[in-house]
Amino acid sequence: MKRALILILLWPGWLWAAIDVLQFDTPEQEARFQQLTQELRCLVCQNQNLADSDADLARDLRMEVYEMVKSGQSADEIKTFLVARYGDFVLYRPPVQRNTLLLWGLPPLLLLIGLFFLWRFLTSRPATTEPEAPASDPLDLLQDEEP
Amino acid sequence: MRFAVPLLIFLGLGLLLFFGLDNDPRKLPSPLIDKPAPAFTLPLLEEPDQTLGKDDLLGQVYLLNVWGSWCVACRTEHPYLMEIARRNEVPLYGLNWRDRPEEASRWLKQYGNPYTAVLADQAGRTVIDFGVYGAPETFLIDQKGVIRYKYVGPVTMEIYEQELLPRIRQLQEDQS
Amino acid sequence: MFPELGQWSLILSLLVAVSLAIVPLLGSYLRLEGWMRFADRATRVQFALVLLSFVILTLAFLQKDFSVAYVAQNSNTALPWYYRISAVWGAHEGSLLLWVLILCGWSIAVSLKGHELPLAFRARVLAIMGWVSTGFLAFITFTSNPFLRLFPAPAEGRDLNPLLQDPGLVIHPPMLYMGYVGFSVAFAFAVAGLLDGKLDSRWVRWARPWTNLAWAALTGGIVLGSWWAYYELGWGGWWFWDPVENASFMPWLAGTALLHSLAVTEKRKLFTSWTVLLAIITFSLSLLGTFLVRSGVLTSVHAFTSDPSRGLFILIFLAVMAGGALTLYAWRAPRLVVQQPFGLFSREVLILAGNIFLVLAMVVVLAGTLYPLVIDLLGASKISVGPPYFHTVFPLVLTPLVLLMPMGPFTRWKQDEPRRVVKLIWPGVLLTVVVLAVFALQMHQWSAYGLLAAAAGSWVLGGTLNYFWQRQRKARERVLGVGQMPSGVVGMILAHAGVGVFLLGVAMTESQSIEKDVRMAPGEQVELVGYQFRFLGAQHAEGPNYQAEQGTVEILKNDQVIATLHPQKRMYVAGGKPMTEAAIDAGFSRDLYVAMGEALGTDGAWAIRVYYKPYIRWIWLGGIFMLLGGIVAATDRRFRLAEQAVALREQKLALQEG
Numbered sequence: 001m002k003r004a005l006i007l008i009l010l011w012p013g014w015l016w017a018a019i020d021v022l023q024f025d026t027p028e029q030e031a032r033f034q035q036l037t038q039e040l041r042c043l044v045c046q047n048q049n050l051a052d053s054d055a056d057l058a059r060d061l062r063m064e065v066y067e068m069v070k071s072g073q074s075a076d077e078i079k080t081f082l083v084a085r086y087g088d089f090v091l092y093r094p095p096v097q098r099n100t101l102l103l104w105g106l107p108p109l110l111l112l113i114g115l116f117f118l119w120r121f122l123t124s125r126p127a128t129t130e131p132e133a134p135a136s137d138p139l140d141l142l143q144d145e146e147p
Numbered sequence: 148m149r150f151a152v153p154l155l156i157f158l159g160l161g162l163l164l165f166f167g168l169d170n171d172p173r174k175l176p177s178p179l180i181d182k183p184a185p186a187f188t189l190p191l192l193e194e195p196d197q198t199l200g201k202d203d204l205l206g207q208v209y210l211l212n213v214w215g216s217w218c219v220a221c222r223t224e225h226p227y228l229m230e231i232a233r234r235n236e237v238p239l240y241g242l243n244w245r246d247r248p249e250e251a252s253r254w255l256k257q258y259g260n261p262y263t264a265v266l267a268d269q270a271g272r273t274v275i276d277f278g279v280y281g282a283p284e285t286f287l288i289d290q291k292g293v294i295r296y297k298y299v300g301p302v303t304m305e306i307y308e309q310e311l312l313p314r315i316r317q318l319q320e321d322q323s
Numbered sequence: 324m325f326p327e328l329g330q331w332s333l334i335l336s337l338l339v340a341v342s343l344a345i346v347p348l349l350g351s352y353l354r355l356e357g358w359m360r361f362a363d364r365a366t367r368v369q370f371a372l373v374l375l376s377f378v379i380l381t382l383a384f385l386q387k388d389f390s391v392a393y394v395a396q397n398s399n400t401a402l403p404w405y406y407r408i409s410a411v412w413g414a415h416e417g418s419l420l421l422w423v424l425i426l427c428g429w430s431i432a433v434s435l436k437g438h439e440l441p442l443a444f445r446a447r448v449l450a451i452m453g454w455v456s457t458g459f460l461a462f463i464t465f466t467s468n469p470f471l472r473l474f475p476a477p478a479e480g481r482d483l484n485p486l487l488q489d490p491g492l493v494i495h496p497p498m499l500y501m502g503y504v505g506f507s508v509a510f511a512f513a514v515a516g517l518l519d520g521k522l523d524s525r526w527v528r529w530a531r532p533w534t535n536l537a538w539a540a541l542t543g544g545i546v547l548g549s550w551w552a553y554y555e556l557g558w559g560g561w562w563f564w565d566p567v568e569n570a571s572f573m574p575w576l577a578g579t580a581l582l583h584s585l586a587v588t589e590k591r592k593l594f595t596s597w598t599v600l601l602a603i604i605t606f607s608l609s610l611l612g613t614f615l616v617r618s619g620v621l622t623s624v625h626a627f628t629s630d631p632s633r634g635l636f637i638l639i640f641l642a643v644m645a646g647g648a649l650t651l652y653a654w655r656a657p658r659l660v661v662q663q664p665f666g667l668f669s670r671e672v673l674i675l676a677g678n679i680f681l682v683l684a685m686v687v688v689l690a691g692t693l694y695p696l697v698i699d700l701l702g703a704s705k706i707s708v709g710p711p712y713f714h715t716v717f718p719l720v721l722t723p724l725v726l727l728m729p730m731g732p733f734t735r736w737k738q739d740e741p742r743r744v745v746k747l748i749w750p751g752v753l754l755t756v757v758v759l760a761v762f763a764l765q766m767h768q769w770s771a772y773g774l775l776a777a778a779a780g781s782w783v784l785g786g787t788l789n790y791f792w793q794r795q796r797k798a799r800e801r802v803l804g805v806g807q808m809p810s811g812v813v814g815m816i817l818a819h820a821g822v823g824v825f826l827l828g829v830a831m832t833e834s835q836s837i838e839k840d841v842r843m844a845p846g847e848q849v850e851l852v853g854y855q856f857r858f859l860g861a862q863h864a865e866g867p868n869y870q871a872e873q874g875t876v877e878i879l880k881n882d883q884v885i886a887t888l889h890p891q892k893r894m895y896v897a898g899g900k901p902m903t904e905a906a907i908d909a910g911f912s913r914d915l916y917v918a919m920g921e922a923l924g925t926d927g928a929w930a931i932r933v934y935y936k937p938y939i940r941w942i943w944l945g946g947i948f949m950l951l952g953g954i955v956a957a958t959d960r961r962f963r964l965a966e967q968a969v970a971l972r973e974q975k976l977a978l979q980e981g
Contacts, residue, residue, distance in 0.1 A: 003603070004717050016481045019840050019918065019919070019920025019921070019930045019931065020920070020930065021840055021841060021842040021920075021923065021930045022840065022841055032840065038710075039709070039710075039711050041282035041709065043175065044280050044281055046565070046622045046623055047563075047622050047623050049709070051558075052556075052558045052560075056245065056271075057271075057280060057281075060245075060271045060275060061275065064272075064275060064626040083178070084178060085176060085178070085179065085181075085275060085276060085277070085278035086175065086177075086178070086278050086280065087176060087177070087178040087278075087618070087704065087705060087706050088704065088705070088706045088707070089175055089659065089706060090707070090711060091706070091707060092550065092707050092708075092709025092711050092712070093711035093712055093715075094707065094708055094712060098700075099702070099704060099706070100694075100698075100706065101710070102694075103690070103694050103708065105718050105870065106686075106687065106690050106717075107683075107687050107716040107720060108719065110564045110683045110686055110720070111683065111719065111720060111723075113683075114679045114680065114683050117679065117681055118675065118676055120326055122672065124898055125662075125664075132204075136725045150596070150652060150653045150654075150656040150657055151653035152652055153600060153603075153604070153649050153652065153653070154646070154649040154652070154653045157607070157645055157646060157649050158646070160693075161641070161642050161646065163693065163696065163700070164620065164638055165619075165638060166616065166700050167620045167696045167699075167700060168618060168620060168631050168634050168635060168638065169631070170620060170696065170699055170700065172619070172620065172621055172622045172695075172696075172699075173622065175705055176704060176705060185750060300529065
């Protein structure tokens with residue numbers, strides 16, 4: 001935090017690794033912590049997750065997450081805690097809600113549109129007159145060599 | 148016609164980027180606006196054995212300014228805070244963030260103390276509860292302890308008069 | 324004196340670029356041969372002038388001329404000479420100059436190699452490239468002059484960003500720009516074709532190797548960037564779905580579609596308008612990338628210092644180039660449509676389907692990158708779209724692509740029998756199972772994602788190896804050696820195999836990596852998948868322009884020391900900011916990665932991060948295969964013998980028709 005404003009002017013952000021030595025009660029807790037800090041965004045950085053950022057605020061938030069994980073809170077509870085304070089911006093995995101419906105719906109929708117156009121194009125193409133050209137065996141060396 | 152589709156998509160994209168140019172990706176809206184301020188009880192910077200809590204501040208419209216002696220932008224903001232304090236239109240409380248008490252005190256002695264009282268949050272917990280991501284940030288809190296407005300970055304007289312003061316007046320009138 | 328010369332030379336080159344953009348184009352319409360020939364001369368003069376500016380800027384860096392503001396900001400007396408050279412493109416202004424220099428290089432190559440092209444067509448291609456260089460030279464001259472003077476000159480410079488003081492970053496930008504800018508050749512061809520109202524397959528063939536090379540360079544640039552991020556940033560990641568990374572990935576996806584579509588257009592005279600559109604889109608995406616990186620519209624780890632006025636300039640330029648080309652497309656493309664018969668199951672159709680999925684993948688990346696901006700502009704809310712989003716949706720669009728990939732090469736043009744192709748493909752299925760088994764057995768933790776990705780990689784690799792084997796068998800029947808395989812096919816095999824290798828690397832790294840952050844006092848050790856990491860302590864070390872704490876970590880396997888690593892925590896003298904310099908024991912099947920955090924306590928203990936990253940090298944190895952594939956394919960004899968081959972084909976056609 002303290003170096004935030006000056007450093008932003010100098011270099012594009014904090015780019016050295018943040019390494020904390022933390023003890024967990026169970027491997028599940030450790031996995032939850034790692035997953036969470038990777039999916040949560042550091043608020044003061046250019047574009048980094050909590051796990052990677054060495055900014056002071058990121059460090060504080062990491063400790064907050066650590067303690068919540070240790071006290072047995074679920075990933076959803078921890079996310080809710082942070083969203084209540086910082087908004088959806090902290091989540092690298094945008095929640096499915098009204099303003100992200102398009103975002104989440106787009107890939108499957110595009111897939112359908114793509115298949116539809118492919119189908120339309122194929123059904124409207126002129127039919128082949130000749131079944132296959134003799135020289136078009138793709139394993140035929142000559143075919144690829146000559147036009 | 149179908150050959151014009153790429154052009155239309157591109158024009159849409161171009162418009163988006165054009166309007167996006169004015170966009171500051173670093174400014175975050177706070178989800179806490181119009182929500183009750185988080186509960187806090189913190190020691191006073193100058194008298195660490197005394198605490199001040201949210202409940203003690205109910206019944207008045209006040210500004211809460213998050214700052215630290217390490218914060219460069221707070222330095223540029225400081226003279227304006229002094230001016231705001233001098234005008235005495237609204238009580239101004241300080242929330243000292245992750246600071247060494249002696250350095251914070253020295254700062255106040257050197258540049259003047261605009262705050263009615265300064266709360267010290269050395270652990271940075273309350274600051275997280277307030278959703279602060281960079282100092283200085285200034286919160287406007289009403290009589291019922293609800294956050295009404297938040298300004299990120301150094302406050303200037305212009306911002307005070309255009310963004311803060313009308314809201315403060317409004318809230319103060321609602322009371323009386 | 325010197326820097327001013329560089330600036331003058333830059334302004335002159337802008338004037339030349341303007342004339343290059345206008346005179347040959349007019350000449351091609353007025354049929355004035357001299358005006359058209361002017362294109363070749365202007366291209367050469369332009370190159371010479373930009374090269375002069377570039378050399379002068381480089382000299383300013385070498386001579387530590389801190390009176391030049393750009394040099395003072397990005398260099399330092401303690402900076403070693405090789406980083407003083409790479410510092411030329413270490414920030415916004417100089418990197419733009421490199422961009423333009425490479426563009427002028429491509430233009431001159433087109434001019435030199437383009438004698439087979441009809442004069443009017445060549446004049447138009449060069450003129451359109453002149454439009455591009457005009458835009459960028461104007462951009463530099465008016466908004467980003469690298470030769471601005473500081474008065475009085477400081478005695479010491481501010482130093483190059485320590486992250487950029489690295490061999491990977493010396494070659495990454497030039498490679499990347501080679502790729503971005505290289506697509507301007509295909510773009511210029513497409514626009515010239517639209518102006519002509521026809522696109523002769525001879526010219527399409529002529530454009531193919533250029534596109535191959537640009538694609539190979541872009542692949543190389545991306546691979547280098549990913550590799551650099553992996554070892555330099557200390558996070559052990561290789562791709563972050565950052566807007567700037569996406570900005571390079573989008574033209575790559577569109578360019579990949581373009582490569583394949585060009586093949587169809589050349590061989591079958593089909594999809595001409597689609598190919599033209601892809602050429603326009605690919606280069607427009609390169610420009611969009613430039614916009615995203617330099618305008619500050621989105622936050623990114625890698626962004627240049629951004630400036631909205633620069634953003635506006637690039638946006639206007641983008642509107643002129645892409646908007647102009649697409650308007651021309653809307654108007655002229657209907658003329659390019661040629662109806663050719665082809666069957667429902669044919670190589671054309673498979674390539675077209677692959678093309679559609681590649682473009683969809685590109686749109687998904689674009690949408691994910693810009694979506695936060697849209698939401699922000701529509702309301703006051705901000706959201707983030709990061710790696711978890713892309714990891715969820717990308718496999719969806721990737722799956723059909725992966726399924727199609729090994730089938731394409733087996734399928735005949737025009738019309739084929741699915742049954743025949745299936746018969747050829749089944750050995751590939753066996754290979755897939757074998758490869759998948761080999762990798763699945765090495766997985767020490769269950770992961771559906773990992774298995775799926777490994778299956779995808781095995782299918783592509785197995786299918787491609789099968790194709791190679793079948794082709795070899797066929798060649799032996801005809802008593803022809805490997806050398807007889809046309810390089811176009813060799814390139815395809817290499818690139819497709821590269822995709823398989825890449826996917827396997829991703830599968831293993833993403834699902835099987837292990838990370839541990841531990842406190843280690845000297846003599847202590849930690850174990851990771853059978854490897855013992857023993858920390859021996861940290862000493863002070865000194866570099867040319869930094870101080871460092873250097874740790875020593877021995878790695879043991881079965882009580883044998885297999886590697887000694889020296890991770891560092893550096894403090895650059897000029898920057899005053901610590902930097903993590905990770906140490907890596909790289910291996911074919913795994914990387915062991917050690918990074919130092921902070922000193923803890925007084926017993927010489929440090930916070931240390933250790934990683935086990937299985938098969939991460941395969942990610943870049945796959946990229947290198949693709950890059951080689953692109954280069955090898957570009958050297959195909961057919962491209963060089965374009966003229967003769969066309970003549971031959973026309974004779975054949977005449978014979979067939981007669």
